[in-house]
Amino acid sequence: MSDDVKVVEPSGSTDSTGTTAQPKTRRILTLVRDTFLQRREASVLIVALALMAYFEYNRSIFLTQSNLLNIAQATAPIAIVATGIVLLLISGEIDLSVGMTFALAPFLMHYFADFYSVPAIPAILLSLIVAAGIGWLNGFISIVLRVPSFVTTLGTFYALQGFVLTTSHAYPAEIPKSMDGKIREWIGPPTGWSELIWAVAIVVFFQIVLTRTRWGLHTISVGGNIVGATEAGIKSRRIKIGNFMIASVLAGFAGIAEAFRVHTIDPNLGGGAQIPFLAISAAVIGGTALAGGSGTVAGAFLGALVLAELQNGFNLIGISANPYFLILGGAILVSMIANQYLSRLRRTGRT
């Protein structure tokens, strides 16, 4: 029985017959190939590095500190939103409304602080709690009332957009005075790396949650086999609704950071539908499948980095912003086709 399943140690050291006879370089190459196939993040990391090298070769200002800061600031909000999207995709759901939670949270913070005189930090926390409520509502409608989450969150996307536009009269607002200083410096300064540091911390935290905790294991289970997971006694509703809440809170936080950085609270912050689309793109390019059951938060961060590099690099080279979308579209398709192929390889144990 053991002979019809070929099992490979991740180290790939001694399992295949005849490795000892191979020259050392060959063995290293095999090892690289195996890690490459085993670790989803590896391929997108290589793409990110290659793009860096390419743009630096063409425009030597690509790797200057000020330009790296630009890239970091474009990467951070998408990476934070994509983290929540990855958790949802793994559990077999999706959230388009993150784009509007992103725009709404800074307004809520402004309303609480300026209209209800709530102090700075509580105002931020309150708006994140409201974001969590939006996530809960998305989850409740999708999971308990059984409306597909794509449709649910399409609905909440427009509802929230209406709410933002109505309450703001479609005018931008200023950052509340109480936050325009230390707090802004901490969360989203115009120059400085704190937004990226938040993004990295969030990505690392949720990557650990995904791979090392019960919550992560159960997220994979409900996305991989909902019937089986429920039969094993996993509270699948709680897991899915919880992930909706995480996604909304992260989107709200990213929106607040972005509003601080651009120093205005804009109803069109992030470009509305751009946010969920870019976040899903980052997740997909990073190696998360829409089918549920598998995915990686670290990959989504690298996906967001690749998107930011492309946009920035095109700017530097002087190509107009328009072909950026052509490349983005191609990147999504290529990475998905590669993903299908690789996961088939992984499944058959050929790696």
Add this chain to the structure above:
Amino acid sequence: MSEVLRMEHIAKKFGALTALRDVNLHLEQGEVLGLIGDNGAGKSTLIKIICGYHRPDGGRLFVNGTEMSLRSVDHARSVGIDTVYQDLALVNELSVYHNMFLNRERIRWPFLNNAKMRRLAKEHLDDMGVNIPDVTVEVAKLSGGQRQAIAVARSVYSDATILLLDEPLAAMGAKEGALILDLVHDLKRRGKVSIIIIAHNYAQVLDVCDRVNLLQHGEITFDKATSDTSMQELTDLVVSEYRTARARRS
């Protein structure tokens, strides 16, 4: 030998359809009981009553001598009754050991204690004679027989004392089937678990079961020790049922 499960006059209707008329069944400690019968005879309804999914309309059910009314699958599981379904309830994307401990994970707060789960899973599978080369491999990479074996091992590990195997040999090659039969033989030898197997293949039933029950039209019409019956007798029973039904129709 003590009785772990007894059903008396169990009946179940779905609207106008009578699925079970009057089922009387018993299962002894450490026994392997084969439950056969044609499609529509009520096998799956019977299993779903035992595992707590359906509640019977009439009759009594005893677990370890105590009369019980099973409220839910969880309730049945808490008294030691567990079912291994064909769909297996395994998560393909997870490793063997994570599946073994699904929702019963060992924790070193706040993290999963993967090292401990790996070790325990390996020990337990070895102990049951299930040969899985590497417990860290995703179950998607395993064969149907191995997956079934893991599902059975998981139920046994979670202290199931009455195990219901729903068509464990369906859609399985000879080699794969042999793996499961060996596992059942092994469980029988240890005598801790009592098993009801639902099957179509009479040869396999005769090979592994102590006793055979035939379910026809919502009643147990035949109950004999395997040593007192034969392939021929079982086949004749089912075929004669078909013949009389046809004679009645024409």
